[in-house]
Amino acid sequence: MDLKLEGKCALVTGSSEGIGHAAAAGLAAEGARVALCAGRPDVLERAAEKIRAATGAEAAAIVGDLSRGDDCVRVVADAAEALGGIDILVNTVGQIKLAGIEELTDADWQAEIDRNVMSAVRCARAAWPHLKKSGAGRVVNITGLAGKQVYLPGDMATSLTKASLISFTKTLAHEGAPHGILVNNVCPGPIDTEGMPERIGWIAGRLGVSYEQAMQNREQASLLGRLGRPEEVADVVVFLSSARASFVTGVTIEVGGGAAHYI
Ligand SMILES: NC(=O)c1ccc[n+]([C@@H]2O[C@H](COP(=O)([O-])OP(=O)(O)OC[C@H]3O[C@@H](n4cnc5c(N)ncnc54)[C@H](OP(=O)(O)O)[C@@H]3O)[C@@H](O)[C@H]2O)c1
Structure with missing residues (x-):
């Protein structure tokens, strides 16, 4: 299947490790030019170099804390400048924070919302003019099964923020459609990434x-x-980013090996 990703410009947030890195590598392997973003400069540069070495693709490394509004604006602007535009935005930044109701202060809740929801909202807003110009823009948000079903103790911050992101995706798909921008969620189940042992x-x-x-x-x-493996999530992200997903928008695709127990 020709995904027609050759030469497309893709910004993948939260991409020095885990699912985001696998998504950036998957897009680069299909010929896209990618911009990676994460907080730790050394880890990020190593991740970008790994993609360059494996695929020969252009891979820009842009450091930023996407919990912050000003960093979202700057990272998107830097990515557009480095790549010459943005056709694809993959919002991966997010973390699973497990804590009970008595452990989370207002500041903790706000931090969860800023990182898991507002990072995607702010990056989509900043990238919107570029995605409109693309004529075939794509936004893929990485949510999580916790936004659809609750099965872990202390998963409330993740559940609330991932459910919000799923809802944001649906409404953004309506707004994107007249501009040819397709907006979808990929919803991983338990995936073997760097953060899993701590969880x-x-x-x-x-x-x-x-x-x-x-x-x-x-x-x-x-x-x-x-x-699951990060690459198994990335394959679905790559498909949704491609021209072959041309009639798919506003949906949530679970990649959890059947861990979703709803119908
Ligand atoms: N793994 C799972 O089982 C699972 C299941 C469901 C949903 N998800 C979702 O999938 C996404 C990726 O998860 P993962 O397990 O692959 O994560 P991960 O392995 O912990 O990697 C997270 C990546 O995001 C970056 N990052 C974190 N906070 C950031 C910030 N504020 N600004 C910029 N970059 C930031 C990290 O780099 P720095 O630390 O250097 O910033 C790293 O590159 C998350 O949204 C998560 O909620 C994961």
């Missing part, structure tokens, strides 16, 4: 079970009995 440790502590037991529970949450 499993937290869950084990909260449930009073061993790390091994908590890991086994996570693996068995999926019908396939294992965690």
Whole structure:
């Protein structure tokens, strides 16, 4: 299948590690020119270099904290300048913070909303003129199963923010359609990324079970009995970013090995 991504300009946020990095690498492998963004400069530069070496594609590394509004504006502007425009925006920034109602202050809630929701809202707003100019713009937001079903203790901040992002995507798809901009969600289940061991440790502590037991529970949450790989999420992101997804907008595609238990 020719995805027709050759020469397309893609900004992938939160892309020095995990799902974002796999998405940037997947787009570059299909011939897109990519801009990566993350907070730690050394990790980010290594990630961009890895993509350049593997694909020969242009990969710009732009440091920023996308919890901050001013950084969202600057990172999008820098990416557009480095790539010569933006056809594809993949909003990956987000984190799974596990905490109970008594542990989260107002400042904690605001930080969750800024990172998991406003980063995508602000980057989409800043990229909108470029996406309109593209004529075939794409926005892919990385949400999470917690936005659709709740199955972990202390998942409330993730659940609230991911549900908001799913709702934002739906309304943005309406606004994008007249401009040829398609907006979709990719909704991962448990994926084996750098942050997973810390999350499993937290869950084990909260449930009073061993790390091994908590890991086994996570693996068995999926019908396939294992965690997913970042590349398995990235493949769906790449498809939605492509010309071959031309009649797909406003939807949420779960990539969780069947971990979604709703119909
Ligand atoms: N892994 C899973 O099981 C899973 C399941 C459902 C949903 N998700 C969602 O998928 C997305 C990616 O998760 P992941 O597990 O791949 O994450 P990850 O491995 O922890 O990687 C996160 C990436 O985002 C960057 N980042 C974090 N905060 C940032 C900020 N404020 N500004 C700019 N960059 C930032 C990190 O770099 P720096 O630290 O250097 O900034 C890193 O490159 C998240 O939205 C997450 O909620 C993941």
